[in-house]
Amino acid sequence: DTGVSQDPRHKITKRGQNVTFRCDPISEHNRLYWYRQTLGQGPEFLTYFQNEAQLEKSRLLSDRFSAERPKGSFSTLEIQRTEQGDSAMYLCASIRLGIAETQYFGPGTRLLVL
């Protein structure tokens, strides 16, 4: 167990609904990343935080996606007005900047939009 946790592990929703996922990184890790992975593809970068600051957001990311890390610890990823194309595995990873660049992934949240 790497220590990164995500909740929920699975989410089924209807098109048009909003969903929110949570990631709890390893406690001393100050940088947190969100990725999306579809079947047969590698993880695709979405956004990342250093402490509570969101430093970059992928150009590919729709405005329907928003992420927060209000206290520099856990993070949430919200998808508004979900579409079938949002169905994917959403992965969170964290690192302790300045110590190592190794990203440790959480177990992921698998989203299915019907």
Add this chain to the structure above:
Amino acid sequence: GENVEQHPSTLSVQEGDSAVIKCTYSDSASNYFPWYKQELGKRPQLIIDIRSNVGEKKDQRIAVTLNKTAKHFSLHITETQPEDSAVYFCAASIDDKIIFGKGTRLHILP
């Protein structure tokens, strides 16, 4: 743009033989190259990584080589075993992000 190319997409090797997966990257500033193994339904797990100041790194049956001039890096698995069957991803650091290749599905044949 930011890009990591990986090949082959699928690789089948006889148990006990070696497997080689190759990747190229586009950003000459990349300096960190991790490799991840992902089994079905599970999270990616780091298996080995290499930094740009090193040309080769080995950990038991796994080795990674890096050619910064050519912007190539490779994963070598020797004496393959059934439990090596999985999808392997190469990745490169680009502007504080990790960009992944599309993966190689490795099948170990009995």
